[in-house]
Amino acid sequence: MPKSTLITGCTGQDGSFLAELLLLKGYTVYGLVRRLSSPNVTNIEQVRDRIHLLDGDMTDQSSILTAVKESKPDEIYNLAAQSFVATSFRQPVLTADVDGLGVIRLLEAAKELVPDARIYQASTSELFGLVKETPQNEHTPFHPRSPYGVAKLFAFWACANYREAYGMHVSNGILFNHESERRGLEFLTRKVTHGVARIAKGKWDHIELGNMEAKRDWGYAPEYVEAMWRMLQQPKPDDYVIATGESHSVREFVELAFREVGIEDWETYVRTDPKHIRPAEVYTLCGDSSKAKRILGWQAKTKMPQLVKIMVKADLERVGA
Numbered sequence: 001m002p003k004s005t006l007i008t009g010c011t012g013q014d015g016s017f018l019a020e021l022l023l024l025k026g027y028t029v030y031g032l033v034r035r036l037s038s039p040n041v042t043n044i045e046q047v048r049d050r051i052h053l054l055d056g057d058m059t060d061q062s063s064i065l066t067a068v069k070e071s072k073p074d075e076i077y078n079l080a081a082q083s084f085v086a087t088s089f090r091q092p093v094l095t096a097d098v099d100g101l102g103v104i105r106l107l108e109a110a111k112e113l114v115p116d117a118r119i120y121q122a123s124t125s126e127l128f129g130l131v132k133e134t135p136q137n138e139h140t141p142f143h144p145r146s147p148y149g150v151a152k153l154f155a156f157w158a159c160a161n162y163r164e165a166y167g168m169h170v171s172n173g174i175l176f177n178h179e180s181e182r183r184g185l186e187f188l189t190r191k192v193t194h195g196v197a198r199i200a201k202g203k204w205d206h207i208e209l210g211n212m213e214a215k216r217d218w219g220y221a222p223e224y225v226e227a228m229w230r231m232l233q234q235p236k237p238d239d240y241v242i243a244t245g246e247s248h249s250v251r252e253f254v255e256l257a258f259r260e261v262g263i264e265d266w267e268t269y270v271r272t273d274p275k276h277i278r279p280a281e282v283y284t285l286c287g288d289s290s291k292a293k294r295i296l297g298w299q300a301k302t303k304m305p306q307l308v309k310i311m312v313k314a315d316l317e318r319v320g321a
């Protein structure tokens, strides 16, 4: 009997890579998708006929209960979120509802219907926010800096609480930034590689960015979904930092991306626009994933320079001649 899994957020970057991974491993894959006027299925196009799509929304308890009842999952991966930090400042209530309360809705449904299911919660390095030490590990204190970070903090502790109170197998993956050719266009890395490709092909003459000095620990998304799966194969639930251990500035990322298309005087093509500056910034992130290496046998392979190459190449191909 193949294992059954429910992935929320299966149309997103991570959800699509995870669906592919779990199909390869022989799982029956169910994906929660919200109804939109035009379906957003680009990321799962190649596996759409092999995933069972279930209507639902993290703000709607009844749809979550129905999805859990229909999928009877052995493993649940909760990846659904309003995941863009900048938007969370403009839509804090929605973000809290989806990213915070939505997790309680899912945990309640699981407690009621599949209490033995193993659950993965997409926690984030944004929990560290105004960092208290570098690098950050599972013991580093949290200090979120956005409504997104605050909602994810609530979700993190909700998961820990259901673990302690009801003995449920719930794990938090504290994932640092991870990117890919499937990354949404508003996130820094994809905004840059997409813009660089268009500039290289003569379709745009500049891109507009915000804080060039922020530093992130950027890894490659397909490797990170493997870590999620490994967490749920452990006999005991736990929390894990997943990161490359290297931190680079936005400026370095931009410079490397332009260099990839042979442009050295990149500053000519970049303007700064204060509208991209956040009310409170996370200045620097760098993760220590030695616990994941020790217990899960997981380690990042792709580092930032290689990631830039992968993403620029994909965007050049997309933009075409």
Ligand code: NAP
Pocket: 008, 009, 010, 011, 012, 013, 014, 015, 032, 033, 034, 036, 040, 056, 057, 058, 059, 078, 079, 080, 081, 082, 083, 084, 098, 122, 123, 124, 125, 174, 175, 176, 177, 178, 179, 184
């Ligand atoms: P993403 O590409 O933005 O995908 C988010 C997914 O959530 C999409 O499938 C989206 O559906 C779905 N969603 C949004 N609101 C929903 C709602 N109300 N009900 C049901 N589904 C909803 O994000 P990602 O980069 O794959 O990240 C996956 C998860 O990991 C997120 O929880 C994110 O916060 C977290 N995370 C990401 C990173 C990172 O660097 N990528 C790092 C740490 C943690 P639509 O397609 O309909 O929009």
Ligand code: GDD
Pocket: 083, 084, 085, 086, 123, 124, 125, 126, 175, 176, 177, 178, 186, 187, 188, 189, 191, 208, 209, 210, 211, 212, 214, 215, 216, 250, 276, 277, 278, 281, 282, 285
């Ligand atoms: N998006 C964006 N657009 N970011 C910019 C820009 C710009 O024009 N200019 C500078 N930045 C800076 C941001 O201020 C931030 O410091 C950094 O680039 C990265 O921004 P994002 O790519 O939007 O990602 P994020 O780090 O805020 O959040 C992502 O990673 C988190 C994990 O740390 C998201 O995927 C979150 O969902 C995830 O939890």
